[in-house]
Amino acid sequence: MVIRLSSDVDQRQVEFISLMLQKSVGGMHAEVCDQCGKCSSACPVSKEIEGFNPRQLIARVALGKIDELLADEAIWTCTTCLKCRERCPEEISPYDVILVLRNLAYRAGLNYPGVYDDFINGILERGFISEPQEVRARGGGRLSREALGLPGVNGPKDMAVFRGIVEKIIEAGKGN
């Protein structure tokens, strides 16, 4: 069985997906998926979460059900381990397709996981996901980097300049 991209899909979305895929995987071999299921059998998330299935996800893309997919929590459930990409005999890569769908959902102003904003704000503030913490020690008390003789964590020297790279990234996703 060969599934081809349906002609009902919004052409701009197809162009965006194709462009993103070209950027990410150097161009898909063809818009074909044999539905062999190697991606799903490799997927660690599929093992534990019923309903998360990369093979079906590609079939839904091929059938043009993009709007439905963009609103589906499933696209944010992928753990990005890349096993599906590694094992796909057609180099279609559900992983890359999922990243593209996430990018589309963000541009469409749809929900993405709330923790993204927390982590991204952390990176915009100091370059890392958080300040160095004081960690509970097995022997009691708390240990800091300084207590272990480790140098401080500085992050980018000029944070304003650093933030310029990803200017307004959070606001853009909220349709502002």
Add this chain to the structure above:
Amino acid sequence: MTSLEYALFPGCVASVREFGYELAIRNVFKALDIKLRKVEDFSCCQPACLVHSIDYVKGLALTSRNLAVAEETGLPMLTLCSSCYGNLSRAKHLLDHNSDLKDEVNDLLAKAGRTYRGDVKIEHVVTVLHDESMLPILEKKISNPLSKLKAAPFYGCHIFMPAKYSKFDDPEFPHKLDDLIEITGAESLDYNEKTSCCIGCGSFFGEVSEEASVLLSEMIIGSAKEKGADCIVTTCPFCIMQLEIGQIKLREQGKDFGVPVIHYVDLLGLSMGFKPDELGFDLRRINMEPVVSRL
């Protein structure tokens, strides 16, 4: 050929929370006469599960900025994290094979006064130590062979996925971490989940439920324990955090596995005669007795 000096890229997890590994790598590499330069200007590697997921090109620009910073030092980059290695290698591969994308990323980097050229070398602790020039040196430095210890290698997913980008090892039947474990005198075990994903990205950043994440930890740790593992040895601080927290949650459910999860630099350090506290063992969430009692 191994370099005599590297630009150390510890990554977020080892910088802000799991800094026992930064202590271990600094102590172990000093004893191996390999210098690690602290570079002030690095940021988070920017994993594919974060900014890339909402803005692919900006995400790549954040990753590539670190590559540009490393290029300015003229040194190869060294990371101790499977995810950092995978993300940095992936960005390098994509930019080196697509000049339009590279131009687009460089336009963004120009705002931060940087340019990605493409001549940086990215290394992981395992790739450096597995170099043929290093193996005889390691053998000489091992003063305390760990012959009583059985270790289950856990490679971490991003280190070799996809193999097309990173060329780290065979993604289905890897051997480099196993080889390095055997050098310390410990036994490297074969088990089902050796090349599994810890699912850390999905549970920290994504929508993987805690229940699913704990079930996966149980599968990995249970599989290692069944083969008689005294500990799990990884290439990644994020995997360690995930598998330790998973075990704490499992203990709350009455399933106490008690399998310490350590980084390869810890194992090597022990075989070179370092004391557990010189390797940051005091920061571990799981009791290290199964390892320490077999030294």
